[in-house]
Amino acid sequence: MTNSNIEKFNELVGIIFAKLYESFPLKRDLFTDDILGKEFLASNSQEIGTSAEDEIFFLDSIDWLLMSGYIVGARSSGGCHNVVLTAKGLEVLKAVPQSLNSPLGERIVAAVNAEGRKALSSLVSQALGLGLQYAIRSI
Numbered sequence: 001m002t003n004s005n006i007e008k009f010n011e012l013v014g015i016i017f018a019k020l021y022e023s024f025p026l027k028r029d030l031f032t033d034d035i036l037g038k039e040f041l042a043s044n045s046q047e048i049g050t051s052a053e054d055e056i057f058f059l060d061s062i063d064w065l066l067m068s069g070y071i072v073g074a075r076s077s078g079g080c081h082n083v084v085l086t087a088k089g090l091e092v093l094k095a096v097p098q099s100l101n102s103p104l105g106e107r108i109v110a111a112v113n114a115e116g117r118k119a120l121s122s123l124v125s126q127a128l129g130l131g132l133q134y135a136i137r138s139i
Helices: 006-024 034-040 051-069 087-094 105-113 117-137
Strands: 029-030 073-078 079-085
Touching: 006 029, 006 034, 006 079, 006 087, 006 105, 006 117, 029 034, 034 051, 034 073, 034 079, 034 087, 051 073, 051 079, 079 087, 087 105, 105 117
Parallel strands: none
Antiparallel strands: 029 079, 073 079
C-alpha cells in the first residue's frame, strides 16, 4: 500500500527540515538524488528511486517550501542551492507544542534518524500547522 501525497510530502519535508535544522545557520545544497535516493520511502516496503515522477514531486515540494516562506535558496533543475531556514521556518522548528516536551525540530531530527515515518508525518503536520497559525496572526 502506498502513502498518500500528503504523507509522502510530510515525510520529504521532515527530511528537509531535519537537514536544515541540524545545519542552521549554514546553507546546504539539497539535490534530488541525495534526498530521494538514500532516505525517502514511498511506503513501508518500497523505496522510491529517482524516477522522473519522484524528481518532480521533490522539486514541487521544494517550490512549495520556498513559496510558503519556510526556506530560502536558489532553485535549479536538480534541486536547490544555498538553502537555509527562514526566520519563519526556524521559529516553527524551535516551537515546543504542549503535547511535546522538546522543540519540533529536535523531534523531527530524531524521527528521521530513527526512520519513524508515522511520527515524522505527524510532527511535520504540527510544524506546518504552527506556520499557518503564525501567518494568520500576522495578517
